[in-house]
Amino acid sequence: MSAKLQAPRGTFDVLPADAAPRHGVERAAQRILEAAGYRRIETPAFESTELFARGVGEATDIVQKEMFSFEEYSLRPEGTAPVCRAYLEHGMHKLAQPVKLWYLGAYFRHERPQAGRYRQFWQVGAEAIGSHDPSVDAEIIVLLHALLGELGARELRLRLASLGTPASRAGYRELLQAYLREHADDLSPEARTRIDLNPLRAFDAKDAATQRVMDRAPRLADHLDAEDREHFDAVTELLGRAGVEWELDDRLVRGLDYYTRTIFEFTSDALGAQSGVGGGGRYDGLIEQLGGQPTPGCGFAAGVERMLLAAEERPQPEAGCDLFLAWEPSERSDAFALATEARRAGLAAQLDLAGRSIKGQMKQADRAGARYVAILHPDGTVLRDMDSGQEEKVERPGVVAGVLKGRHAL
Numbered sequence: 001m002s003a004k005l006q007a008p009r010g011t012f013d014v015l016p017a018d019a020a021p022r023h024g025v026e027r028a029a030q031r032i033l034e035a036a037g038y039r040r041i042e043t044p045a046f047e048s049t050e051l052f053a054r055g056v057g058e059a060t061d062i063v064q065k066e067m068f069s070f071e072e073y074s075l076r077p078e079g080t081a082p083v084c085r086a087y088l089e090h091g092m093h094k095l096a097q098p099v100k101l102w103y104l105g106a107y108f109r110h111e112r113p114q115a116g117r118y119r120q121f122w123q124v125g126a127e128a129i130g131s132h133d134p135s136v137d138a139e140i141i142v143l144l145h146a147l148l149g150e151l152g153a154r155e156l157r158l159r160l161a162s163l164g165t166p167a168s169r170a171g172y173r174e175l176l177q178a179y180l181r182e183h184a185d186d187l188s189p190e191a192r193t194r195i196d197l198n199p200l201r202a203f204d205a206k207d208a209a210t211q212r213v214m215d216r217a218p219r220l221a222d223h224l225d226a227e228d229r230e231h232f233d234a235v236t237e238l239l240g241r242a243g244v245e246w247e248l249d250d251r252l253v254r255g256l257d258y259y260t261r262t263i264f265e266f267t268s269d270a271l272g273a274q275s276g277v278g279g280g281g282r283y284d285g286l287i288e289q290l291g292g293q294p295t296p297g298c299g300f301a302a303g304v305e306r307m308l309l310a311a312e313e314r315p316q317p318e319a320g321c322d323l324f325l326a327w328e329p330s331e332r333s334d335a336f337a338l339a340t341e342a343r344r345a346g347l348a349a350q351l352d353l354a355g356r357s358i359k360g361q362m363k364q365a366d367r368a369g370a371r372y373v374a375i376l377h378p379d380g381t382v383l384r385d386m387d388s389g390q391e392e393k394v395e396r397p398g399v400v401a402g403v404l405k406g407r408h409a410l
């Protein structure tokens with residue numbers, strides 16, 4: 001006997017019952033982001049592996065362990081590098097800056113699956129490319145805050161930090177590396193192997209001994225230069241003006257290399273271990289790393305599944321059915337033609353597709369929540385108002401008009 005076929009580990013089917021809330025996320029994102037001038041972009045589900053190696057960073061977990069790669073390609077693990085690749089490829093630097101884009105699609109990471117962590121998940125993201133102004137950072141954060149608010153995400157916290165520029169970070173990195181080497185004996189093997197390539201990740205360690213070392217480690221916040229600090233202060237002032245609360249988290253590390261200055265993350269205390277709902281930051285070096293002119297950028301990405309897990313459940317409206325067409329066997333083609341006419345006239349119309357008895361079809365109409373049922377007999381047509389139970393004989397060509405009129409009268 002052959003093995004039972006199942007969805008791959010860490011993936012899931014979006015069943016009809018799950019579709020409505022997910023669509024709600026898409027509608028809210030579209031409304032909020034497009035009202036602020038962001039326009040939708042979609043990039044391919046896979047890109048050259050080189051893009052992520054250069055864009056996300058050779059030393060990151062994502063590139064080292066989490067990509068699904070084949071030939072010279074990888075399924076996209078994130079959206080910022082592809083959007084920046086598209087910005088360059090389509091010469092968007094010639095447009096008025098910043099170019100404001102948003103996207104929604106599936107992303108892939110070969111992680112150990114657990115609640116809220118999947119190997120295929122969906123993200124909504126926004127990117128504003130081409131301006132250094134701190135109002136960009138603040139706008140990106142405020143828009144994600146608005147989206148999470150609109151979706152009813154519970155127990156949210158916004159953590160914020162500045163990573164400085166590569167120049168201010170380089171000096172700090174050396175300082176941190178020296179400190180980590182001094183305490184290498186107390187670090188987890190993983191943190192120890194990362195001292196050279198990615199020392200900041202030690203702040204993210206789960207291991208208690210490493211955490212104790214990191215409690216006393218030098219902080220980047222104390223080593224920012226004056227311009228970094230000015231930028232950060234301007235961002236937080238603007239957040240204050242928008243009434244968005246935040247907390248400083250100078251241990252915030254994001255798993256991607258491209259960030260400069262502002263980084264942020266929204267977490268929900270209503271979630272378990274995977275509490276990150278969405279985050280992002282500024283990536284002023286990324287476009288240059290991909291081969292373009294130095295171009296600043298800033299964006300967010302938020303997980304659709306995490307946002308829904310963090311949100312209160314809300315009753316979803318039923319799709320509705322204005323007209324159900326029930327038919328005796330000889331009347332199939334008339335019923336089919338009437339359903340087509342009704343749909344063209346804008347009615348939500350359904351038609352029995354399983355050759356049921358009239359009684360069975362009436363049950364089916366009830367299940368569909370039909371407002372009217374037209375019953376096509378060989379010797380005539382009856383239109384039944386399912387609310388009042390009233391029936392009247394009608395001419396077939398008048399069925400659609402009758403339902404439209406009835407719907408109008410409601």
Ligand code: AMP
Pocket residue numbers: 078109111116117118119120121122123254255276277278279280301302303304305306307
């Ligand atoms: P990141 O690109 O890692 O900053 O992720 C941005 C957001 O995407 C996170 O805050 C999560 O909401 C979501 N996310 C990231 N990885 C996963 C995953 N493996 N499964 C589900 N959601 C994820």
